[in-house]
């Protein structure tokens with residue numbers, strides 16, 4: 001498929017850096033990488049990270065850690081620049097001291113991975129790889145250790161944000177203890193990439209063998225939806241209006257449920273007067289990856305973001321282009337590889353095709369180019 005003019009920038013692409021893979025190999029309980037003897041009698045490495053996975057997990061290999069494989073994947077799909085983040089479950093399973101020291105080491109590793117990458121083709125002065133760092137967000141950590149890590153990340157030129165799970169310090173993202181963390185992230189102008197790992201209670205999915213379909217298609221997005229909603233309800237976006245949060249998987253179910261959320265807030269005596277704005281306003285403060293796989297879904301999310309302007313973002317004047325400025329192309333590489341050998345990955349082609357086919361509120365090529373890459377260059381301060 002040919003592409004509209006302008007850069008193609010991937011904001012949702014993961015890595016298990018070699019040091020992290022080594023940490024997983026050394027473990028005897030999940031999350032872990034284990035050796036597995038397959039039906040042909042060969043030993044292969046398998047990854048076990050999700051709750052309730054079959055005990056053999058799934059195949060894992062260099063596509064998860066080898067930078068050349070990432071660059072090859074980018075060339076195959078004509079991606080000019082990627083913002084690489086560590087894949088789940090990050091440091092969540094580690095004791096505080098180890099999480100702190102490993103965060104520091106992995107952030108330095110990622111800086112090296114990005115800063116020594118080739119120049120982005122056609123974009124003089126820009127690298128092909130930038131990254132999201134890690135924070136030691138685990139129970140028992142002291143806040144100064146987190147703030148120290150934010151300072152470290154600020155000093156690393158190619159790290160432009162942090163990837164964050166939904167648990168915070170164990171109590172979720174509405175935990176008051178996180179207040180200095182939001183303040184420091186806002187001051188450092190770092191983008192928070194909010195990404196799921198745990199899904200929802202797997203009992204809801206029954207016991208039929210549906211592989212990873214229900215946890216990934218529904219559990220992941222609902223986890224993100226609940227987590228960002230709790231953050232909004234705690235007033236974090238009122239206190240830190242310049243905090244830049246990008247939601248995985250196009251914000252999960254939040255766009256679809258935002259008017260219901262607003263109504264529930266209005267009718268609840270405990271919450272009704274807590275927030276500065278109608279709940280729908282906050283959707284215009286957030287960024288969303290465009291990993292939605294369908295043009296109708298992208299148009300819907302874009303319209304919901306644009307609608308936030310009616311709730312105060314632009315003094316009540318409807319701004320239809322806002323929606324197209326807050327969605328950003330992503331691939332989720334190396335997850336969702338094609339099941340059959342193929343030249344291009346279906347998951348990537350679906351997301352690109354969706355951006356091309358969306359109507360974008362009549363804003364055409366400009367909107368498409370924004371979502372494909374210009375929004376990312378602006379968000380991460382790589383262009384005006």
Ligand code: 5CU
Pocket residue numbers: 014049050087088212216332335336
């Ligand atoms: O397929 C999966 O398990 C995943 C995962 O764990 N993390 C992710 O970002 N995408 C897919």
